[in-house]
Amino acid sequence: MSLTVVGSIAFDAIKTPFGERERILGGAATHFSLAASFFTNVRVVGPVGDDFGEDEYAVLHARGVNTDDIEYVEGGRTFFWAGEYEYDLNSAKTLDTQLNVFGDFQPKLSEGSRNSEMLFLANIQPDLQREVREQSSGAQVVALDSMNYWIESARDSLVKTIGTVDLVFLNDAELRMLTEEPNLVRATRKVMEMGPSVVVAKQGEYGAALFTDDAFFALPAFPLETVVDPTGAGDSFAGGFLGYLDSAGRSLDEGTLRRAMTYGSTLASFWVEAFGSERGQELTREEIDDRYEMFRRITTIESVPTG
């Protein structure tokens, strides 16, 4: 079993009401890789510059992530993002974006990455996502994430790319924007008509909902008294979800998908407890499975009592 992720590798500067970090490892592919690494073999594909060194590789290697396809651009600098969260932590204000080597990124997958049974196309330009998907001849299950920027600026290409994948991860607002349908159930149905058989609606502090042709499943976010930094929550969610799915044989049956949702939510709940991926770097599989069980307990409904 093996899972390839293609997307951004970055340095982030993050400020929240609970503290700040001037320069920590970030990027969708990084968060995703670390979260998925608790379940399966992960290969990460993305560009870095001269400023990406031993310490950064060490974080990925400590979790067993295969970094052979990290593309080093000599003389370049790694993608940099600076953002600040207000007190409610619900939305980030971007203070600075320096695309650097990410701006000219043309993903080239090695044979190993092309042969992964599962592929995650993190949030990059939809034409590039499609090129990667076409290179990935071994991929039995493919998922993608995207964002409002691509829905607005490259909708046709994004719809075409969505037609080539099995699972779509988008937040509620993006699903509504993409389909121009305010009702979420109808919106996800429209996305499934584009091709995918599974749509996962990310709902931030309200958790996530999963839609298939004949099933629905929703999970609240794990109740936390202290959320330090929501950066990477969505990517760690997808990482936990797809990492588990790969480890479970990639079947898209309802039971497996529900467990995948729960592992995704579990990973995301740890991710937001500290800055960037700091909590994920310290995490153990035992902690993950304990919280999975807590999720079960806080969502169990008893039968209708008779009488």
Added chain:
Amino acid sequence: MSLTVVGSIAFDAIKTPFGERERILGGAATHFSLAASFFTNVRVVGPVGDDFGEDEYAVLHARGVNTDDIEYVEGGRTFFWAGEYEYDLNSAKTLDTQLNVFGDFQPKLSEGSRNSEMLFLANIQPDLQREVREQSSGAQVVALDSMNYWIESARDSLVKTIGTVDLVFLNDAELRMLTEEPNLVRATRKVMEMGPSVVVAKQGEYGAALFTDDAFFALPAFPLETVVDPTGAGDSFAGGFLGYLDSAGRSLDEGTLRRAMTYGSTLASFWVEAFGSERGQELTREEIDDRYEMFRRITTIESVPTG
């Protein structure tokens, strides 16, 4: 078993993208009574005017609601509200509010209503809620709802009233406003420090979450392709919740509260399928129990597979 509700009885004019009604029966106490009537004996306390006639009483009597404490104000007119919902149905724009007889409402409970084992203080001025609470010598369990208007204009009185009840129903924004705490887990803890042992956070399209001193439970909203009119959703939720709770002996143990949450969400999901209480007037207990079981199915997580 018996449940008394004190609150508004109204006529509503409602416009949504799916149609409109010029004048239908509304008001928090009405929606609550009808929803709770599927589970227990309900007594409704609220003021009406000359325009409230046989047809309106008939709706309540058809569901067995005791209307002895509906206070008829001769020469007065019933509370009237006109509102419009935009396409996303998430918030109502108030077009007209005529308090009429509700503006001078001084609740007077008959002996029957005072002796109900359970009391719901719907959203009225907090001083009045407290007076009703003091009259209700038979009430073993008391719950209240409120709104942003009272949090802003009568906070001290509201906090005092909250100190006299067992359960609080508020939406997320109201809980945060009341406690000045953006984290919902901490916000509900602060409300419990005021006195109540149970806080229910209403979350609209995302369902509801229940907090006690040592338990948490969340339930998504039932996924509906067609939401016609959200008016009364929160009151029918509270009605289903507290109606079931009364029928189950008013124990605040975790299993009973989870079932109450599920019945509340079930009632609210029917309520929004048609204008005002129209769907609730046609509803059967069998439909309610079928949807309860569907809720169980869409929220069940399987155990962590071993191996």
